[in-house]
Every structure is written in C-alpha cells, then in structure tokens.
Amino acid sequence: MVMASRRRPCKLTPETETAPLPATARELFDALPSLPGLRAEVIDGRLIVSPVGTPEHARIAMLIYRALLPLLVQRGWDGFAGNVDVCIDGPRTPVEPDFVLAPPDCRRWGDRELMSSGLLMVAEVISPGSVEDDRVKKPSMYAAGGVPVMLLVDPITAPPTVTVLSDAKEGEYQTITRVAVGSTVHIPDPIGFDLDTAVFAEP
Structure with a gap:
C-alpha cells in the first residue's frame, strides 16, 4: 500500500533551500525517519510504506524460524523473522522479507541492510x-x-500452499516446487532441508 500524507508547508531555512530533494525511490527511502509499526520497501520503482503484518502473518514467519532452528544451530547461521532490511545487489533496492536466512558474515550495505547476494534464503508470507x-x-x-x-x-489461497523457488538464472528462478500445506517439501542447496509444511496448518 502506498501511503501519502498532506503536510503543511514548512518554513524554509538556508539549509533546506539548498538541500537537494530525493530524486529516486531509493533516495527517498534513505531520507525516511524511523517509522515504528510500518514497513518501507522499494518494489518496481515504487516506495511502498505499509503496516506490519497481522499477528497471524507474524506467526507464520516465526513458524519458519522454529522449523529451521535446528539447522541454524547446527550450521551457525542467522535467522531473522522480519525487521531486517535487504539490499538487492545492483539496483540497491531495499526490501524487508518476512524471513531471512543468512551466514553470520553476510555482507552489508551500510549498518542495517544485508546484501541479497550473501543470503541463503528469503521467505515471504502472502497477505491480501x-x-x-x-x-x-x-x-x-x-x-x-x-x-x-x-x-x-x-x-490465503485454497488450499493453502508452500512454494520453493530455486536455481536462479538471468533474473528468474528456474525450479518451482509447490505443495499443499500438510505435505513435505524439499528446500534445495545451500539449505538442504525437508520442510514439513504441516507446521503452517491452522491449529
């Protein structure tokens, strides 16, 4: 959801008169103040500011973390359920996946953003x-x-599904495996893990 607000004109100072305005969505993202309770991303050239997900949405992200926790402990990887920005290599577009799996030495853009090429996996939970x-x-x-x-x-689809996308070439994932929630799906290398999607079934 793109959110816009009508602000009152502010009084210009010598600093604001000479400061260049953001020219791209990325520059506008960088200029944003802290937005508690909101998520900011740049998708398809659009700066999108949206509310954080519902408790049900956040629960699924945490279930991914719990399912992969033994693997994280075994291999020393880091898992983040939301609240971590990712910088897409090349265009430097910022996104915030619902779940991120990364090695502890993953490269960063600045202090906050993990570089996409250093990640092991991302996950998104679809909402309306x-x-x-x-x-x-x-x-x-x-x-x-x-x-x-x-x-x-x-x-939100009927029946609910889990899809694994892998084997990226020329900007597209070549291998797509989709199963109904309740089945087991293999997450290929570099993960190498059989995920029992029954964890996402409604309690």
Whole structure:
C-alpha cells in the first residue's frame, strides 16, 4: 500500500533551500525517519510504506524460524523473522522479507541492510495486500539479486500452499516446487532441508 500524507508547508531555512530533494525511490527511502509499526520497501520503482503484518502473518514467519532452528544451530547461521532490511545487489533496492536466512558474515550495505547476494534464503508470507508483489515482483527481484532460494507461504489461497523457488538464472528462478500445506517439501542447496509444511496448518 502506498501511503501519502498532506503536510503543511514548512518554513524554509538556508539549509533546506539548498538541500537537494530525493530524486529516486531509493533516495527517498534513505531520507525516511524511523517509522515504528510500518514497513518501507522499494518494489518496481515504487516506495511502498505499509503496516506490519497481522499477528497471524507474524506467526507464520516465526513458524519458519522454529522449523529451521535446528539447522541454524547446527550450521551457525542467522535467522531473522522480519525487521531486517535487504539490499538487492545492483539496483540497491531495499526490501524487508518476512524471513531471512543468512551466514553470520553476510555482507552489508551500510549498518542495517544485508546484501541479497550473501543470503541463503528469503521467505515471504502472502497477505491480501501483498499478492502481486509477493507472487510476481519479489521472486524476480530476489533471483536477480542472487538469493539462492525463496520460500513462499500462501495461507490465503485454497488450499493453502508452500512454494520453493530455486536455481536462479538471468533474473528468474528456474525450479518451482509447490505443495499443499500438510505435505513435505524439499528446500534445495545451500539449505538442504525437508520442510514439513504441516507446521503452517491452522491449529
């Protein structure tokens, strides 16, 4: 959801008169103040500011973390359920996946953003307001940015599904495996893990 607000004109000072205005969505993102309770991303050239997900949405992200926790401990990887920005290599577009799996030495853009080419996997949980971005736009962004594996959890389709996208070439994932929630799906290298998607079933 793109959010805009009508602000009152501010009084110009010598500093504001000469300061250049942001010319791109990336520059506008960099100029944003802290936005508690909101998520800011640049997708398809659009700066999108949206509310954080519902508790159900956040729960699924945490279930991904819990399912992969033994693997994280065994291999010394880091897992983040939201609140971590990713910088897509090349265009430097910032996104905030619902879940990120990364080695502890993953390269960064600045202090906050993990570089996409250093990640092991990202995951997105589809919500009614993110259908097109999560299903269509973000897979191409992650593939072009060098993310080896993308996990897509779709609780709003009937029946709910889990999709694994891998083998990125020329900005697209070449291998797509989709299963209904309740089945086991293999997450290929560099993860190498059989995920029991029954963890995403409604309690």
